[in-house]
Amino acid sequence: MVRILVTDGMEQTAVESLRQAGFEVVEQHYAPEELGEALKNFDIVVVRSATKIRREHIDKALETGRLKLIIRGGVGVDNIDVAYAMENGIQVLNTPNASSASVAELTIAHMLAVARFLHLSNVTMRQGKWDKKNYNGIEINGKTLGLVGFGRIAREVAKRAKALGMKVIYTDIRGKLDDAGEYEYREFEDLLRESDFVSLHCPYSCEYGPVIGKKQLEMMKDGAYLVNLARGGVVDEDALLEALESGKLAGACIDVFEEEPTHNEKLVNHPKVSVSPHIGASTVEAQQRIGAEIVDIIMNYQF
CATH class of the missing domain: 3.40.50.720 (NAD(P)-binding Rossmann-like Domain)
Structure with missing residues (x-):
């Protein structure tokens, strides 16, 4: 079963859609020092702006080689070491239209x-x-x-x-x-x-x-x-x-x-x-669209 880690929350309709489609979805935020170890056990991780995925986290994930996809729920991906992830075969995608x-x-x-x-x-x-x-x-x-x-x-x-x-x-x-x-x-x-x-x-x-x-x-x-x-x-x-x-x-x-x-x-x-405290995308409508885009990305991803 494909395991998905959602670290910063996700619209619940989207979470349920993924579960009904047969994915295991774990909603859990990890401290930076714990994140890398956790990523070793997931195929996909979905983050917003709170979680930072850096080189050291990616290195940990590579120990098992399981992590294949990082999804940023939102536009900016500066909280992810995109180049390093891509170099190591981990795809990074975002949801640019939703918010x-x-x-x-x-x-x-x-x-x-x-x-x-x-x-x-x-x-x-x-x-x-x-x-x-x-x-x-x-x-x-x-x-x-x-x-x-x-x-x-x-x-x-x-x-x-x-x-x-x-x-x-x-x-x-x-x-x-x-x-x-x-x-x-x-x-x-x-x-x-x-x-x-x-x-x-x-x-x-x-x-x-x-x-x-x-x-x-x-x-x-x-x-x-x-x-x-x-x-x-x-x-x-x-x-x-x-x-x-x-x-x-x-x-x-x-x-x-x-x-x-x-x-x-x-x-x-x-x-x-x-x-305001970084709430640009914090509307019901934007979160619904972000969730729908994330579901679409995962459903169409070739595992």
């Missing part, structure tokens, strides 16, 4: 929250304060949104931003894209200078480090907003705090952090920052 709408909606929600001080007034009103005069926000209608990366999620953000009256521009490592439709391409630095809101939709690379650091923040408009629902590490958190403290940026929207759970209390508690 785009949910992440896009949260992106817009964060932008509206920070533009209208909802992130702050939700706290201060519960403290008994009526700080109406301190919450003179801005409309996002008529503002320019710059998207760094123009993949699935960014395109969903673009559609929603356009409906709210924003001008949407994009940059992408692939250059100007033939299928970008009405959205205008900019070189990265030009996008930073032109945008009122800069939203990141690109992966993190250990090789290249942060996409947004002190230099890039200095290029941005005075009073602009930075939005990161992509990956922790894409933004230099110390540089971001400096830009917020100096008044260079009017605000920031952050769902992902360099370390998770984050211990960056200065960033989390900053009055100009709207924060």
Whole structure:
């Protein structure tokens, strides 16, 4: 019987579908020091963002040679040593289509929250304060949104931003894209200078480090907003705090952090920052779609 380890939870309908199809599904989270030993006894492992599968875990799994497939329930695979797994005959797949709408909606929600001080007034009103005069926000209608990366999620953000009256521009490592439709391409630095809101939709690379650091923040408009629902590490958190403290940026929207759970209390508690604990894909609908994609991958995998 094919054994599947689910380490970070999975939508229960999907779990039951796999069990009914004859797979053994074990739902269990392992500490990093225990994970490698556990992987020796499974054919497939399904993870989200909490579990990190590194070289040492893969080496342990190779002792039995049983593990054949790692599935990331979600988009980013930076929590998996993909190259090393593939080199050793272990396939790595993700579910890139499932969470785009949910992440896009949260992106817009964060932008509206920070533009209208909802992130702050939700706290201060519960403290008994009526700080109406301190919450003179801005409309996002008529503002320019710059998207760094123009993949699935960014395109969903673009559609929603356009409906709210924003001008949407994009940059992408692939250059100007033939299928970008009405959205205008900019070189990265030009996008930073032109945008009122800069939203990141690109992966993190250990090789290249942060996409947004002190230099890039200095290029941005005075009073602009930075939005990161992509990956922790894409933004230099110390540089971001400096830009917020100096008044260079009017605000920031952050769902992902360099370390998770984050211990960056200065960033989390900053009055100009709207924060959430990496919940971009945390909707009922997204989890159902992720579960369905995982089931489809496993059912069609050639064992």
